[in-house]
Amino acid sequence: xxxxxxxxxxxxxxxxxxxxxxxxxxxxxxxxxxxxxxxxxxxxxxxxxxxxxxxxxxxxxxxxxxxxxxxxxxxxxxxxx
Numbered sequence: 001x002x003x004x005x006x007x008x009x010x011x012x013x014x015x016x017x018x019x020x021x022x023x024x025x026x027x028x029x030x031x032x033x034x035x036x037x038x039x040x041x042x043x044x045x046x047x048x049x050x051x052x053x054x055x056x057x058x059x060x061x062x063x064x065x066x067x068x069x070x071x072x073x074x075x076x077x078x079x080x081x
Contacts, residue, residue, distance in 0.1 A: 008036040 001017040008014065008029035014036070016027050026035035 005039050005041050006036040007039045008032065008034060010034060013039070 001019055002023065003015050004018050004023050004027075005013060005015055006027050006029075008031070011029050011031040014030055016030075018027060023038060026037050028034070029036045
């Protein structure tokens, strides 16, 4: 499943793996469960190095590297899936 960016007006941005068919629908914020709208961000292009400058909103607790962002081995998602 693809990873999409969403924005909660109260809690900020978050990323979530969602089926492509459901990606345009609002998704519940992981902190407050209020429906959040999808936001469009620039695509991440591989080969820029592991500098932690991935585009889009930061995921809380995601760390400084794109490898640590939600869906790419972050501590709270590592055990799921």
